[in-house]
Amino acid sequence: MSNNDYCLTGMLWGDLAAKLEGAVRELWRYRTEEDLPPRSGPGQIHPFVRGLYFSAKVVYLLRRLFAQQGIGLQVNWGQILLDGNCLCSRECDVIVHHEGGVQWDGDTGVFDFWFVPQSSVVAVVSCKAQNLTAPPAEEEAFAASVFPLVKQVFLLAEACPSADSGEKLRTGATALGFTDCWWLYAGDPDTPDVILAQPQWRGFFDRMLQIATVGDAGNHQPSDSPDAEGS
DSSP states (O other), rough: OOOOGOOOHHHHHHHHHHHHOOOOOOOOHOOTTTTTTSSSSSSBBHHHHHHHHHHHHHHHHHHHHHHHHHHOOOEEEEEEOTTTEEEEESOEEEEESSOOOOEEEEESSSSSSEEEEGGGEEEEEEEEEEEEESSOTHHHHHHHHHHHTTTTTEEEEEEEEEEEHHHHHHHHHHHHSSSSHHHHHOOOOOOSSSSEOOOHHHHHHHHHHHHHHOOHHHHHOOOOTTTTTTT
């Protein structure tokens, strides 16, 4: 099958969009302490849990996309293992990679974390379960760790207050070095509902198909990055 044979068909797109909309509704329903006014009594969902839900959904949807298209790539949560040594990048929410790597799991599906050789990595997606107008401060440290290792690094935000602020977010992300940036919906905690950004979803999935079918990871040369973390 040639690269031109891979496309996001209407049926597959409808399936992915429906599942992603379900995830958006869950994210909107279970907002975090930072998203809602303080109140007494029980708090809101823990930000780490919410963020892991978001990135896990992206992993599952990309696995489904590649499987439906017959693309033999893996998609996992983990760290990039620098070739030839035991140093790792920072945690990566989503790693698209060729077959291989070291899997740590809890035998029950609760924990599934991968260490992926740099030479196998095709792309990385950083998922932020936040309402953003600019890349968060921690993304600068992430950039310093991952950008020297992988050429294709993307930012996927949960939300932006508006479409205009989404474009500002994209500008800020690309200025920081991200290859591209998308968001799932526009809205903020004071609005009664969200505006689904389906063109952004389509752009994200189309780009993932594109980079998955070029046949070249396109990574930087393995190196002992000073920003790598010990495994």
